[in-house]
Amino acid sequence: MADLGLKGDAGFVPQVIALCNSDALVNSGDAVSFDVMFGGQSCLAFAIRYDGKAYAYLNRCSHVPMEMDYQPNRFFDLTGHWLICATHGATYNPRTGECQGGPCRGKLIKIETSERDGVVHWHTDPQTQTVNF
Numbered sequence: 001m002a003d004l005g006l007k008g009d010a011g012f013v014p015q016v017i018a019l020c021n022s023d024a025l026v027n028s029g030d031a032v033s034f035d036v037m038f039g040g041q042s043c044l045a046f047a048i049r050y051d052g053k054a055y056a057y058l059n060r061c062s063h064v065p066m067e068m069d070y071q072p073n074r075f076f077d078l079t080g081h082w083l084i085c086a087t088h089g090a091t092y093n094p095r096t097g098e099c100q101g102g103p104c105r106g107k108l109i110k111i112e113t114s115e116r117d118g119v120v121h122w123h124t125d126p127q128t129q130t131v132n133f
C-alpha cells in the first residue's frame with residue numbers, strides 16, 4: 001500500500017470508502033458495523049442514522065475501552081435518541097458522540113461519513129484507516 005502521508009495531518013488526503021446502501025440505515029435503528037485500523041489496532045466501528053443523517057463512531061466506550069452494543073448492532077436506547085453502552089449505561093449524543101449521561105470519560109471517537117447516490121461512505125483520517133487483509 002502506498003504511503004499516504006499518515007505521520008501527520010499536513011497533506012493528509014482522506015479515502016472515501018463505500019460502507020452500505022443508504023436504506024440499510026434507518027432512523028434510530030440498527031447499526032452497520034465495519035472494521036477499521038485505529039491507531040494501528042484493528043477495531044470495530046459502527047454507522048447509524050439519526051434524524052435523517054448518517055453518523056459513524058468507533059465501537060469503543062469512553063468509560064472503559066469496550067465494545068458498546070448490547071446485542072449485535074443495537075446501540076440506541078429505548079427512546080431512540082441516545083446511544084447507550086451496554087456495560088455500565090453511559091449514554092452519548094448520536095449527532096456528536098458527546099457524553100449525555102452515565103460514567104463517560106470524554107466522547108465517542110467520530111468517523112466522518114458522507115452519503116451520495118444512495119450509498120453511505122466513511123472517510124479515513126490520520127488515526128482511522130482501512131484494514132488490509
Ligand code: FES
Nearest residue numbers: 061063085088090
Ligand atoms: S464500559 Fe461503557 S459505560 Fe462502562
